[in-house]
Amino acid sequence: MSAGAISPRFATPPNAALLEVRGVAKSFGAAKVLKNISLQIASGEFLTLLGESGSGKTTLLRLIAGFEQPTSGEIWMSNERLDTLPPYRRRVNTVFQNYALFPHLNVRENVAYGLRVKSTPKGEITGRVEEALRMVKMAQFVDVRPATLSGGQQQRIALARALINRPQLLLLDEPLSALDANLRKQMQSELKALQREIGIAFLFVTHDQDEAMALSDRIALLRNGALEQIASPREIYARPATAYTAEFIGQTNLLRGEINNGVARCGSLQWRTPEAPGAAVFSLRPEAIRIANASLQLPDAVRFRGIILQQVYSGASELLEIDCGSNQTLRARIPASGPLSGEHDFVFSASDAVPVFESPSAHWERATHHEPR
Amino acid sequence: MYSRLYKAVIAAPPLLWVCLFLLLPYALMFAHSFWLVRDGFLVHQWNLQNYRALFTNPLYFQVFLRTARIAASVTLCSVLLGYPLAYYLSFHAGPRKELLYQLVIVPLWVSYLVRGYAWKTILGSDGVLNGFLRYLHITHEPVSFFLYSPFAVVLMLTHIYTPFVFLPIYAALEHIPRPLVEASQDLGADRRATFLRVILPLSTPGLLAGATFAFVLSLGDFLAPLLVGGPSATMIANIVQSLFGAAYDWPLGAAISVCILLITVSLLFTTERLEKRWSFK
Amino acid sequence: MKSANSQQRSPFLTGYAVLVFGFIYLPIVVLIVYSFNRDGVGGFPPRHFTLGWYRLLFNDAAIWDSVINSLLVAAASVALSLTLGLLAALALDRATFPGKALFRRLVLLPLILPGIITGLSLLMFAVFAGMQLSLLTVFLGHGTALISVATTELFAGLQKLDRAQEEASLDLGATPWQTFWRVTLPNLKLSLIAAGLLIFTLSMDEIAVTFFLIGRDNTLPLEIWGRLRRGITPEINAISTLIFAVSVALIVIWYRLRARTIGTQAQEFLERP
Numbered sequence: 001m002s003a004g005a006i007s008p009r010f011a012t013p014p015n016a017a018l019l020e021v022r023g024v025a026k027s028f029g030a031a032k033v034l035k036n037i038s039l040q041i042a043s044g045e046f047l048t049l050l051g052e053s054g055s056g057k058t059t060l061l062r063l064i065a066g067f068e069q070p071t072s073g074e075i076w077m078s079n080e081r082l083d084t085l086p087p088y089r090r091r092v093n094t095v096f097q098n099y100a101l102f103p104h105l106n107v108r109e110n111v112a113y114g115l116r117v118k119s120t121p122k123g124e125i126t127g128r129v130e131e132a133l134r135m136v137k138m139a140q141f142v143d144v145r146p147a148t149l150s151g152g153q154q155q156r157i158a159l160a161r162a163l164i165n166r167p168q169l170l171l172l173d174e175p176l177s178a179l180d181a182n183l184r185k186q187m188q189s190e191l192k193a194l195q196r197e198i199g200i201a202f203l204f205v206t207h208d209q210d211e212a213m214a215l216s217d218r219i220a221l222l223r224n225g226a227l228e229q230i231a232s233p234r235e236i237y238a239r240p241a242t243a244y245t246a247e248f249i250g251q252t253n254l255l256r257g258e259i260n261n262g263v264a265r266c267g268s269l270q271w272r273t274p275e276a277p278g279a280a281v282f283s284l285r286p287e288a289i290r291i292a293n294a295s296l297q298l299p300d301a302v303r304f305r306g307i308i309l310q311q312v313y314s315g316a317s318e319l320l321e322i323d324c325g326s327n328q329t330l331r332a333r334i335p336a337s338g339p340l341s342g343e344h345d346f347v348f349s350a351s352d353a354v355p356v357f358e359s360p361s362a363h364w365e366r367a368t369h370h371e372p373r
Numbered sequence: 374m375y376s377r378l379y380k381a382v383i384a385a386p387p388l389l390w391v392c393l394f395l396l397l398p399y400a401l402m403f404a405h406s407f408w409l410v411r412d413g414f415l416v417h418q419w420n421l422q423n424y425r426a427l428f429t430n431p432l433y434f435q436v437f438l439r440t441a442r443i444a445a446s447v448t449l450c451s452v453l454l455g456y457p458l459a460y461y462l463s464f465h466a467g468p469r470k471e472l473l474y475q476l477v478i479v480p481l482w483v484s485y486l487v488r489g490y491a492w493k494t495i496l497g498s499d500g501v502l503n504g505f506l507r508y509l510h511i512t513h514e515p516v517s518f519f520l521y522s523p524f525a526v527v528l529m530l531t532h533i534y535t536p537f538v539f540l541p542i543y544a545a546l547e548h549i550p551r552p553l554v555e556a557s558q559d560l561g562a563d564r565r566a567t568f569l570r571v572i573l574p575l576s577t578p579g580l581l582a583g584a585t586f587a588f589v590l591s592l593g594d595f596l597a598p599l600l601v602g603g604p605s606a607t608m609i610a611n612i613v614q615s616l617f618g619a620a621y622d623w624p625l626g627a628a629i630s631v632c633i634l635l636i637t638v639s640l641l642f643t644t645e646r647l648e649k650r651w652s653f654k
Numbered sequence: 655m656k657s658a659n660s661q662q663r664s665p666f667l668t669g670y671a672v673l674v675f676g677f678i679y680l681p682i683v684v685l686i687v688y689s690f691n692r693d694g695v696g697g698f699p700p701r702h703f704t705l706g707w708y709r710l711l712f713n714d715a716a717i718w719d720s721v722i723n724s725l726l727v728a729a730a731s732v733a734l735s736l737t738l739g740l741l742a743a744l745a746l747d748r749a750t751f752p753g754k755a756l757f758r759r760l761v762l763l764p765l766i767l768p769g770i771i772t773g774l775s776l777l778m779f780a781v782f783a784g785m786q787l788s789l790l791t792v793f794l795g796h797g798t799a800l801i802s803v804a805t806t807e808l809f810a811g812l813q814k815l816d817r818a819q820e821e822a823s824l825d826l827g828a829t830p831w832q833t834f835w836r837v838t839l840p841n842l843k844l845s846l847i848a849a850g851l852l853i854f855t856l857s858m859d860e861i862a863v864t865f866f867l868i869g870r871d872n873t874l875p876l877e878i879w880g881r882l883r884r885g886i887t888p889e890i891n892a893i894s895t896l897i898f899a900v901s902v903a904l905i906v907i908w909y910r911l912r913a914r915t916i917g918t919q920a921q922e923f924l925e926r927p
Binding site: 375376379380383384386387388390391394395396397398399401402405454455457458460461462465475476477478479480482483484485486487488490491492493494495501504508532535536585586589590592593594595596600610613614617623626627630633634637641 | 664667668670671674675677678679680681682684685688699737738739741742744745748749751757760761763764766767768769770771774775776777778779782794798801805830855858859861862865866875878879882890891894897898901902904905906909
């Protein structure tokens with residue numbers, strides 16, 4: 001394994017591809033915001049673009065919506081070229097981050113906007129508006145101005161306004177980021193249920209990895225304009241392709257060391273591994289580490305001894321910070337078991353140490369400690 | 374946080390000044406409109422003669438109509454010039470927006486007189502425009518109707534007030550959140566539909582403010598007719614001015630001024646209400 | 655999020671915008687060009703570059719007397735308008751008193767009323783008070799009319815003021831008077847200068863109100879006006895060009911100052927993710 005090129009693993013969509021992004025790159029002047037992105041979205045799929053600010057996720061969304069043009073590459077939808085069409089001719093609709101409801105129109109007029117613009121007959125409009133509002137549970141708010149509604153209510157109207165046009169793909173630009181925590185959780189489950197019910201493909205942008213894990217069929221992790229990994233939430237959590245992915249999604253311990261003669265040595269830890277010799281990085285999730293005791297039998301068990309430096313209690317579990325000697329600190333998540341201290345034996349299964357690639361620019365970023373989200 | 378003394382100290386001087394030099398003068402003007410001039414002297418005799426004269430003598434009404442027509446033309450032309458310019462700057466100018474904005478502002482602060490004078494030199498029989506046309510052999514005789522006509526007044530005042538109309542429209546357009554424009558396009562409206570359904574409605578308050586400004590100030594303008602208008606373009610304010618000058622009749626002049634004042638204030642009041650009704654957050 | 659506006663540029667709109675710009679600048683360009691024209695104003699094309707008109711101008715004593723008169727009136731107007739305008743802005747921002755709405759409208763009225771109304775009403779006041787028409791009456795007219803400009807600018811500046819700063823000052827033991835001098839006023843510095851420049855320029859240009867309040871001593875615009883009534887001389891082009899140059903310089907300064915006051919806010923706005 002070399003600290004060289006990334007080869008993120010791309011899981012292929014289960015159904016036929018609805019949208020294809022082919023080698024798309026986008027620069028604003030000298031700034032390269034997106035570098036050679038290729039991915040596919042299947043019809044009916046809930047795909048999340050996940051990444052930090054500046055990762056290019058919103059730019060990619062806007063390219064698909066039609067508000068920007070790709071510097072190079074193509075976008076295709078249903079076997080037709082998409083990126084050459086203006087936004088008003090794409091079968092794609094967007095739910096904007098701050099909802100962008102028209103302040104001079106009431107709710108009904110906002111929701112009906114897309115239909116009126118296409119000269120849909122009035123009778124049909126009335127029916128479809130009612131249907132759309134019922135779908136987002138806002139049927140009683142027909143004639144009010146958006147300014148009188150709360151954030152969560154505005155968001156539903158924005159959703160109805162987009163969905164009424166029966167797009168093939170719905171784009172959502174961090175729609176829940178302006179909501180408070182409880183409302184956010186509620187909207188997440190409603191959104192997921194809605195998507196299942198309608199069966200339209202959703203392309204969802206967020207920087208919140210919990211949200212991505214909860215909602216998505218697949219997650220596309222973007223970093224500095226490039227695709228780091230694209231896989232289902234379970235896959236991406238259990239088998240992160242890179243150190244960045246391992247740290248961005250969930251918490252992890254990154255074990256850096258060497259493989260020689262089939263044995264991996266990271267600090268004071270060592271275990272047998274079939275991976276190729278050379279420098280190596282492993283991702284070990286904190287919940288994989290347990291306190292050793294006689295009755296615990298783990299396959300390929302790796303034991304080590306360490307001193308508990310810190311213990312952070314969080315209700316159902318505890319996070320232990322363990323000093324393993326030779327400048328190595330690991331974090332373990334164990335079920336809540338009362339206050340602990342001192343030296344203990346710990347154990348984990350070697351198969352839980354997942355080998356990951358170190359991205360080329362990793363040594364710049366190692367200085368900035370990624371807080372587990 | 375602010376004591377009553379503090380509030381009294383800061384409010385008193387401007388209040389007093391405004392009462393003395395604004396309210397009182399307006400009151401005086403109002404009072405004058407009910408007085409008379411007899412044998413060249415001002416007589417403080419309360420009567421409605423001036424107003425009666427205004428409403429019965431067709432001359433005043435004709436001049437006022439002409440003034441209103443000129444003011445309306447100026448407003449219309451200024452909007453037709455100023456709105457597209459503001460739209461271009463706001464939506465199409467990109468990074469050069471700031472610079473272009475400054476370029477539009479600069480002529481605003483160039484003296485009214487200077488700009489009026491410039492038009493005089495351009496439009497005259499020996500002026501630049503005639504010279505230009507002769508140079509290109511489009512005409513061989515000087516064209517005289519450019520200058521000293523209502524056309525010249527409208528031209529000059531349009532030139533003066535286009536930047537004034539531009540300013541509030543530009544501000545209103547800039548206030549429109551760009552996501553609204555994108556949302557409109559996202560929902561299927563092309564640029565024309567987006568303009569008519571979203572941008573125009575949301576910029577209406579600015580449009581109203583600018584148009585009112587241009588109309589009201591054109592209505593009361595007396596310098597443009599004197600510079601470039603000639604006798605065929607006498608406006609109501611010219612009559613007032615001469616009544617305070619050679620045709621000495623202050624009460625009558627005051628009466629006309631009161632009318633102008635009342636029309637102006639009621640126009641402002643109306644458009645202010647309309648602006649409030651049509652402005653949305 | 656920077657977004658390059660990728661709408662296709664309509665060539666018609668661009669062309670139209672260029673035309674409008676041309677219309678706005680045409681008279682000014684003509685003015686400047688012909689001020690250097692030996693054959694005076696009119697005719698086309700201009701030939702024979704000369705500085706003769708400027709030389710004539712510099713020897714014209716009456717013009718320069720009027721310039722000084724204008725400067726005096728402008729300076730005094732700036733002082734008066736800024737002082738009263740500051741107080742009015744503070745009052746509108748912080749105090750509530752009966753008739754506040756009426757007061758606000760009254761203060762702002764000269765801004766929107768035709769100058770003739772303001773000028774005539776003050777003329778009647780001057781006569782009523784037995785005042786001789788002179789630069790003093792002109793000053794009263796300018797000062798009163800331009801309070802509205804000062805109030806508008808300073809009120810906007812006050813709105814951007816962080817109220818917490820004044821509260822902190824009071825909390826640390828300063829009296830309201832000290833707070834005003836040490837905290838409020840320094841924060842308004844840029845607004846004050848910008849407003850002052852604006853008032854100065856407007857006063858130097860003022861003609862409608864001045865028309866009715868002028869006595870024996872002319873201000874510059876009225877001096878030019880008088881000459882215009884008697885006929886066109888290219889000398890007027892020269893002085894107009896000079897006025898234009900000075901106005902442009904002042905306005906560029908004004909704009910730079912204005913941009914600085916909103917600069918930090920604009921910066922924060924642009925940096926949001």
